Amino acid sequence: MKNKIQATQIERVMRDNDFIVSKTDLKGQITYANKIFVEFSGFTQEELFKQQHNIIRHPDMPRAVFHLLWKNLQSGQEFNGYVKNMSKDGSFYWVFANVTPSYDNNKNIIGYYSVRRKPSQQALTIIGPIYKEMLAAEKTAGAKNAIEVSIGLISAKLEQQGVGYDQFALSI
Ligand SMILES: Cc1cc2nc3c(=O)[nH]c(=O)nc-3n(C[C@H](O)[C@H](O)[C@H](O)COP(=O)(O)O)c2cc1C
Secondary structure: OHHHOOOOOOEOOOOOOOOEEEEEOOOOEEEEEOHHHHHHHOOOHHHHOOOEHHHHEOOOOOHHHHHHHHHHHHOOOOEEEEEEEEOOOOOEEEEEEEEEEEEOOOOOEEEEEEEEEOOOHHHHHHHHHHHHHHHHHHHHHOOOOHHHHHHHHHHHHHHOOOOOHHHHHHHO
């Protein structure tokens, strides 16, 4: 189903008080989605349940961002960042996401949890062109080198400011 969706230029904009929430298992399969997630994604709870979270992945997103997300999560850290998502009808919506590991009583990671809110226009003005550059670099580099080249690109940008992606995302 996912690959048949054509991205459109129609934007859905989060409201100031919205929280889009989801939970996944260790493999990134959705185990919970709140009402606002259902509204923005355009999928029903039933359609979302047990699907990989990339069901709402937008083709404009650089792969390196998800690489950073999973790297953080698997090492027990949280991730903060901007994500452009795609709804079932091909429209898009930007979110500012906080993603965290969930632990059991023995400190084993048992799944992941994400809460997203409306990103500021200022942040999108900054992050939009950076993601475009990363995506272009990934396409030029080809699948094998995409992540390395793209991470190199954003690292070089952030090095000047002495911050990592997470800190940068929280600061803009
Ligand atoms: C809790 C959680 C929330 C996630 N939220 C999103 C999301 O909103 N949009 C998205 O494209 N990927 C999200 N991901 C990442 C996806 O699992 C996936 O890595 C990403 O869509 C890239 O897909 P791909 O690895 O098939 O290229 C999330 C992962 C986790 C664990």
